[in-house]
Amino acid sequence: MNKRLILLLPLVLVVSLFPSQMILNAHASGYTGTGLVCITSPATATNCSNSAPTIGPVTVGSTFTVGVFINNSQPMGGFDIYVAVNASYLNPTNATLGPLITSPSLTNICVNGLAQTGTCTTGTANGPGVVEASTVESSGTNECSNAPPCSGLAFNITYKVVGPTASTPIFYPADGAGCSPSSVATPTDVCVLVADALGNTLPENVLGARVTQGVTVNPTSTAVSCISPVTVGKPTTCTATVTDTATTGATNPTGQVTFSTSGSGGFNPSTCTLSSVGTNQAACFTSYTPTSVGTGTHNIGASYPGDTVHTGSATNSFSLTVSPASPTVGTTVILETTGGPVTTNVPVGSSVHETAVLMGGYPATGVSGAVTYTLYANGNCGTPGTVGSRVTVATSNNAPNSPSFILSSPGNFSFQAVYSGDSSNAPGTSSCQLVIVGATTTSTVTCSPSPAVMGTSTSCTVTVKDTSPSPTTPSGIVSFITNSTGTFTNTNSCTLAAGTTTGIASCTITYTPVATGHHFITTSYGGDSTHATSANTSNMPVVVPTTSAPPSTILGLSPAIFYSVIGAIVVVAALLAFLVLRRRGKTLQKSTAVSTTP
Known part of the structure; x- marks a missing residue:
């Protein structure tokens, strides 16, 4: 609200304490009530009607002018009045003061948030579709002070019709603290202020108007579809389509669609805003998450309330199939002597139990129902087995353990858990867990030579013995590992070979230590x-x-003496050999000389 009106009226009064002439009430009076601000049509009307006038029908593109009239008010010194319309259908193009204030001053006219005269009051209802007009009597006195009550045209507004609608109101906006004080008692923030020359707020009633157009309201149909089927607890997309079914002049419906369901579930969001599709349709979508299976069918509905040129329509026709969740039953066979899962063969007499957990059910934690544990005396869970127990699934989706099973004879045993299902979850069966129960064995390993020499290969032989009362010869593979640094041949393993004694098998591997x-x-x-x-x-x-x-010692001699003697012998032998060869050379020379004499 323009609080400047309250502040300026007393100032104008001070300046004009001695007016040159008296201001007489020259305004017509017709409304029989007291204090009314109304919309008049035509703008030249001289009083307010007893009910909101209907203006029209008008057509898109046309213009018309209305008056803002104050009827049967107390003597006044000025006003600050806001008038609003829906800017999608009406656009105010101009506003001018009427003759109510004889000598207006400090006038402000704001149209669509833009100042036409003076300035726009900030922080108030000003904006698209809103006209604010304020002025005060420059003489500093009240209008109609000699002949109350006071009536007259405050200002005119010219509108252009910019959008089709069956009807739209002209009203006075409310804007909280921005329009306080207000002449309207209820609500207290209506942007209408009429004040006397001293700035005192005068009480007023308000009466708006309605503008009609000669438009046809077309019929519509609404359809809805969802991606089906959907698993309980999982979202699916639902789309609503509104169609203008008029044979001629069809347009795109506007507004929002509200969704509904016959089952248990939630929409996010529960309403959606239509977007145009083609020339006569509009559509929008939402997400629907069923929270229970119920009958297995949720009837999804969509309701369209209509807009200014379209009737409303609704449907409950889409049957959404809701399927139960399919939880996975995970099981583990536990060897009770270790408390860990069975990963290899177990000896005869071992005690084991099975545990189960449900994964992927609905809700994520809180699946109900029961789990039945069964032991099969074969490897495929295919023949009738022995039911161990039937337990109720806990809140964390874990099932209590099965009872203990004592595997008293060798062979293949299978374990399986079956989940019964509940209202939101389908039954399920775990995989078949195979446990091989074998005769007890012992293994011994010996390496030769021992101790071994670093860098030199040694042979390590392992012997596996069946220690049961009726032994049979073990078969299979034995693996080797070392805690130190060294290498094994044959990829650290060897295959057992039967020995001469029933129930005993062995194999050998080569190990080379390097430390x-x-x-x-x-x-x-x-x-x-x-x-x-x-x-x-x-x-x-x-x-x-x-x-x-x-x-x-060497031959009783110290090594030094021994090698000295050997050295001397070698020298003497070499000298004798030289002399012998020389003597033979001289003898040969003489023989040659005798044979050549004539």
Whole structure:
């Protein structure tokens, strides 16, 4: 609200304490009530009607002018009045003061938030579709002070019709603290202020108007579709389409669509805003998440309330199929002596139990129903088994453990868990968990030579023995590892070969240590279809290679004397050989001379 009106009216009064002439009430009076601000049409009307006038029908592109009239008010010194319309249909193009204020001053006229005269009051309702007009009597006195009540045309507004609609109002906006004080008692923030020359707010009622157009309101139809089927707890997309079904002059519907469901579920958002499709349709979409399966069918509806040129329509026709979730049943067989899962063969007499957890059900935690544990005396869960127990799924989707099963004989055993399902989850079955129960075995490993020499290969032999009362010969593979630095041949493993004694098998691998110290060689037998696993560790010391020490005597002589004698003998032998060869050379020379004499 233009608070400047309240501040300036007393100032104008001070300047004009002694007016040159009295201001007489020259305005017509017709409204029988007291204090009314109204919209008049035509603008030349001389009083307010007793009800809001209807203006029209008008057509898009046409213009018309209305009056803002104050009827039967107390003597006044000025006003600040806002008038608003929906800018999608009407656009105010001009405003001019009427004759109510005889000598207006400090006039401000603001149209669509732009100043036409003076300035626009900031922080108020000014903006598109809003006209603000304010002025005060320059004489500093009240209008109609000699002949109250006071009536007259405050100002005119010219509008242009810019959009089709069956009807649209002309009203006085409310704007909270921005329009306070107000002449209107209820609500207290209506942007209408009429004041006397001293700045006192005068009480007023208000009466707007309605503008009609000669437009046809076209019928519509609404359809909805969703991506179907959908799993409970998972979102699906639902699309609403509104169609203008008029045979001629069809246009795109506008506004919002509200969704509904016959089942349990939620829309996000529950309403959506239409966007034009083609020339006579509009569509929008939302996300729907069913929270229960119910009957398996959720009827999805969409309701369109209509707009100014379209009737409303609704539908509940789409049948959305809602499927239960399909949780995965994960199971683990636990060896009770270790508390860990069974990863290899177990010996006869082992005690095991099975545990299960549901994954991917709905809700994420809180699946209900039961799990049945079954033991099968074969490897494929295909024949009737022994039911261990039926337990109720816990809130964390974990099932309590099965009872303990004692595997008292060798062979293949299978474990399986079956989930019963509930209102939101389909039944499910775990994979078949195979456990091989074999006769107990022992493994021993020996390496030769021992101690081993660093850098020199040594042979390590492992022997696996069936220790059951009726032994059979084990088969399979034994793996080797060392705690130190060295290399094995045959990729650290060897294959058992039967020995001469039933129930015993062995194999050999070569190990080359490359560091001294204690090398702990560990063997692990993986078992076979009738034998359990076993392992053994052997401590093999590794030493450095040895070298020969020189002899302390040679043929009873110290090495120095011995090698000196040998050296002298070698010298004498060489001299004798030289002399012999020389003597033979002289003899040969004489023989040659005799044979050549004539």
